[in-house]
Amino acid sequence: MLSRSLTVLARMTVTFLVIVTLVFFATRMTGNPVDFVVGEGLTSEDRALLIRYFELDGSWWAQYRAFLRGFIDGNFGLSFIERRPVAEIVAARIWPSLQLLLSAMALTLVVALPLGILAAIRRDHWTGSAAMAVAFLGYAVPNFVLAVFLILVFAYWLNWLPVVGNATALHFILPTVTLAAGLIAALTRFTRNAMLDVLGQDYMRTARAKGLPERRVILHHGLRNAGITILSVIGLQVAGLAAAGSVVVESIFAWPGIGDLLVRSAIRRDYPVLQFGVIAVAAAVIVINAAVDLAYAWADPRLRRGTLA
């Protein structure tokens, strides 16, 4: 278990360093920030003055070294636009995004697991088909279409729910549903398939033959064994969402999250914010992946004992 944890840690560190370097150079390849930040309609004298002021006058190499130094002294620089530390700007955006992510995940688990199990055990019944129809619908409708549809119905026509920001619990409903729809669709399908795989196994027949109640057979013997597949899908989905999946939803609902921040920073070429934001997200994804890796071990005794590794 310890050596496994160390391997995970080493892998995290290397991944992180690669990301940091890629982020730095990739942002710069999309255009010179001078053309975006310094502004239009300036004399060449004023332009040169502002280039020095924003510390954009050094070579890429010098800027890269200054950037790496940030990891040592914790000074990641000032936003070109807001002129305050980027760590402060990004930190303020993380919690709202995380809240939305957690509420979407909670809704997904509550809906998708029962729906997936239902679709598996009732696969020949109309309820099973109905569950899958719902899942495919969620898969086929892009989240921005769903968002606009929900806004139209529940805010614009019925006037039941608010649409701007995250001030109250009511504000969570529409963005959570929008964000969760795709996840529910995916997880329902994966849960169904994983359950179908285990339902035909010998140990299921044995469990039934022992006279265990059907409920316990499905949940304890069935779901527990399907759990590894389900866990990896959830891990991928959460990581994907944390990486950028909620950008559109945050923009539509004016949610003060990190996706919205990253997009605006990218458009305005506010590199210090963009770099630090991407790194923060990358760190989150790495941590989530590591957590999933470790959770496998918990879910699968063979991994824990090292017999499968």
Added chain:
Amino acid sequence: MRRMLQGTALALGLAALTGPAAAQEITVVVANMSGYLDPARDHSNVGSQFYFNLFDPLIHRDYAKLEPEWLPGLAVSWQQTSPTTMELTLREGVQFHTGATMTADDVIFSLNRMFQADFPPYQVRQRDRLANFDRAEKIDDRTIRVHTKRPETLFETLLNLQQLFIVPEAYVKSLAGDPNALEHDDYEAFGQKPVGTGPYRLAEFVPGQMVVYERFEGFWGVPAPLAKATVRHVPEVASRLTALRTGEAHIATNIPPDQLAAIEADPGLKAESAQTALFHMMIMNVNHPKMQDARIRRALTLAIDRDLLNEALWLGKAEIPASHTLREFGPLYMPELKTFRYDPEEAKRLLAEAGYDGFEIVYDHFPNYYTNEVLAAQAIMEMWAAVGINGRLNQQPAWTGGKPEMMVRTWSNPMYFADPAGQFGVMWAPGGPAQSEGRFNTDEAYAAAWERFRFSADLADRKAAYAELMARIEADPPFLPLWRPYESWAMRQGVNWKPQPGHIPYVLDFRAGAITLDAMN
């Protein structure tokens, strides 16, 4: 979850309790939100929305009127004592939002930090609009003098600029580093925690997200009509309109023309619109090797039917300028100048005369930064093709106006202050941004005409000089002003607000006289 439910109950309870008080509170949803709030360094169309509620200039104007009518601001009276000197008497008992009383030293500090700027963002503003100011000088506790380098005819206009709003000296110095010394970091910090003398104080500022104004009880003038105004960033127009419908918001900015019919059809909503005091432009690089022949560039402008574009894209509600002139300029508004027109036959003739061989002319544009930018660009390509010009669109998020390979591109020229010097004069001065970026040339004759237009004390002479400049522009055009865009704000019935014609573009003025709320709201 339990906390969420408690939160909901609390919010609903609060909503019920605050019913009557809510009559003095509004929420505004805006398409663009600032990352900092420093009126001195800023001249963006985003920032201009926010400063007027927080700060005062020495000299105000009647913002309800198009023609300039100067009113006392933080100065109660003023007199030009020589062509280069203005003496001002300061208002007594003015309080900053910190509670400190405004002194002559605060005023001198505010002015000289711009007149003698050493902070780079201030230096840029000093050079592009305040360059003629020399210094401000304290005479006594109530009297100051402002000196210019050369005779100045625009004293009031310039002292009204947001760049010269008055700020508290001791507060600025206290913000960073040594609390008694002035450092550049003080100016940086001021942009996050601005303090002025206006009728509202900044209760909360979340950069890029939210501005909250609260009535400042110590205001020297007519008290603010609103107890509180919350301005929130909502980038999507559909979300802004929905927020109006649900009652979450009372005013929404940046409503495109195609949404106006839907708003008119909704009994709970209404719209206020105005032609904004800026031009969307097409600029041309006079120094591009293939564009040096003025006849080519004249043909590019003559081929464009701006009236047709106005009908198609703006429902006919934008304004097509005949020259680089705005009605805000008062006596210097010169619609009689016919600098730009539509004449496809003349365009064809000029192209033939110049021996145009069908080479490609690249039209750079942003991905819809300006309303209708992309549709207009596409239509312009068709209009060019109709006279035989081989145009190609090049969507490009970066500013290409300083690149030698740039041929034609989109731009805007806002009115920074109500004088041709505050629009044409900022961008097209000798040695100014356009020339400095290498896409516009001036010579001695141009510079001489520009000097007369900017500094002559004789109005007729200023106008004659401006006409001369426009004749130069017509003969050898570096730009075509496409239109004054038509901007709309949507609001709930019961909110009485509209853009005031005396302001620069986009100001959200919530001072007394600019907004009232009906009881039903």
